[in-house]
Structures are given as C-alpha cells and as structure tokens.
Amino acid sequence: MRAILAMARAGALCLVFMMASLAPPAQAAATAAETPNDVARFLAGLEPAADSPLVPLTRHSAWREHARDLDAAWARLEKTRLAKVRAWSRENLTRPQKTVLYMFSGPDFLYVDAFFPDRPTYVMAGLEPVGPLPSILPGLRHNYGGALAGLRSSVGSALNVSFFITKKMKSSLSNRSLRGVLPVLYLFLARSGKTIHDVTLIGVDGQGGVVDAAAKDATPGVRIIFSSEDGQKQTVYYFQTDLSDGGVKRSGFLKFCEKLGLAEAFIKSASYLMHGGNFTTVRSFLLDHAAAVVQDDSGIPVRFFPPQEWSLHPHGRYLGPISIFARQYQRGLRELFRKNNPPRLEFGVGYRWRPQESNLLLARNTARESGGGQETAARAPKMPHDPSAPKAPEKAPEATAPKAQQPVSPK
8 A cells, every 4th residue: 555655646746747847838828928019019010039928919900000000111111211212321421420419309310210220329309209118918918909000190200201290299199008218219220120139217317427216306217228130239318307498497408418528410300399499409419519410401500600600501402491490491491402402312311201302401510520630522612691580581482281290399
C-alpha cells in the first residue's frame, strides 16, 4: 500500500512539474508589458513586435480597417508630398543645425521631420495638452475601434491638406482612451520609420531647467527619444505652452530653448499670430536665435528680417492668404516673389495646400550659418515698408478656403 501511495505521489509531482514547465510562456504572454514603440506601431496601423501582447488585437477587424486606411493615406502622402519635401530639403537646407524649433506646431512631427531629417533635437510647442502616456492594455483593448477611428479623423486633414483642423483635433485630443497630443505624435513617429526608445513626461521651470512633470508651476511637456533606420538617437520635445507675450513671460520655455544654442526654425499654418503685436517676444526670439527660418506666409512677416542680416529666398507662388486671413496680405512679400522669379514648389504646404499654390520662404542668416564667416548667399533686395496693420490692405488674388478649413487651427 505504501508503495502504491509513493508511486501516486511521484506521478502527481511529475504532472505538476510538467504543467509548470508549460505555464511560463502563457503567463509571460498574458503579463508582458506593452512598450511605447509597440503602442506607437499599433496606433499607426503597423504590426508590433512579434512578442508584443498587442499582437492578438491586430487580428480584429477594427484594427485591420485602421491599418488599411492608413496604408492607403500614407502611400498617397509619400508620393504627393513627403518625398518631394525631402528632395527640396536636400537641395536647400545644406547647413543643418543641431536643433529645430517649431513654434505653434501642435503634434505635427510629420512635416518637421520631412523638412529637417536627422536633426539631433526637435522642440515643438502649442496649446494642445500633452496628455497621459498612451496605453492599449488594459483600458483600450475592448473598446479601441472608436478610438482608432477618432485618431484617423484627427490626422486626416494633416495627411490630406498639411495642417490640423481644430474641430477634428479637439475631438481626438479629448478622447477618453487616447487623450492629448501623444497618440498623434506616436502615430507620426511610427509611420515615419522611427523606433521609440523612451518616453518621459517632464516639466520646465521658470529658469528653463527640466524638472519633474508634477513640479509646481512647471510648463508641461514630454521628451521622446527615438532613432531612425541608421540607429542614431534623436530627441523630440513637445511643450504645452502659451506663446503670447504674456504667456512666455510667465514661462521658462524660451529659456529652455535658448540653452540649446543656435537653431533652425520652422513655421507653418501658424494663423499669422506673429503678424500682430501680441507675439512679439517669440518672434524676436526666433530672429535672434535662428541660423535659418523655413516658413509659409503665416510666419514672420518679411519686414522683420533686416536685409543687412538676412538673405531671403522665396519658393513657389505667393497668392495671398486664404479668405479668412485676408487682412494679412503682405505687399513686401508680393514684391519679393515678383522680383526673384522663384523656383516652383512641387508640393503643397500650409493653408494654401494645393500644388502650385503654396509658398515657402527660406530666410538665411548667413553670418550665423557660417559661424561668423563671410556670407556666401546673395542678398535679396530691400523690401518696401509694409505697415504692421494696414487699414485697407491691397487686394490680393481671390483666395477660397476649402470647406474643411473653417475654422482653421493654429496648426
């Protein structure tokens, strides 16, 4: 009898060990943590890593539809805009700096990366909230169809007409499951071929120092460390901050930017905010700290570029602002385009998003670009005086905004 009991115990122990040997893989699959890169790829409609706990969710019809729609949209975008933007950049931005400042950006990493690829540091800023770190498990796993559809809707205008539309973006940024700009940043990073290594919520104090995100009176932000195909680490910062004169006075954001040294600046679809008198501080900061500025006509008015310091190189066509910004027509910019016979732009950008209607201005501070050496670029002719707020602006060519542009977001 004892022998029988001993054999039974031995058999039971053997069965326990066999079951235990089978359990770890299943348990690991159930408890494995989602990584920021896997979340980004999932939100971008791209397959996450093979061992990711998100893989089973990619078999659902809602995600498959999401992936198909983004695949088609991205193929069109790459052909009609991004490849042409990168070609323009290679030809014209031949003296890259280590930092790019993109004020009034919202979550538009897509275009700053296309215009300024491979820069070590990008700084983006807007009024849109950062939001929490995006997560699919556990909160979104059973209800992600609607969230993904909302995400597609919010980025749709950026993919089709190159800027965000306020109503659609607000809807996505306030989604219960995917809040803030981070889901959009994740999507753009993943679709741009980036690998995300680390995401940290941060703050900036009044002296421009990086502090904990929960620090009192800190400007909220996020730091994302990523790499491109070559494996080189890069960093993108996004800060939720008011860039008006009163806002930057209460913030250490510009002090943070100043510590990064000489930069390139990018301005697109910025609602002509720096044309008026309430954004003079950020306008002056960019003029004082940029070696080059790439912008559409919604950026810094040409009258603020001293001809003894800046050479101005127009590209495309200046047709004037779209109708809702008609008062911001620039006679000085019209004259610059008329006299310089600028090269065509093969892509659309900004509020004038249709091909052959867009304009870009490349402003180069050649002394800064060359570290104080001799200037090599020809100076543009001095522009005639352009009053800050003309009472009766000269009539511009008829500008018709597409219906989807009403109202237009700062980004």
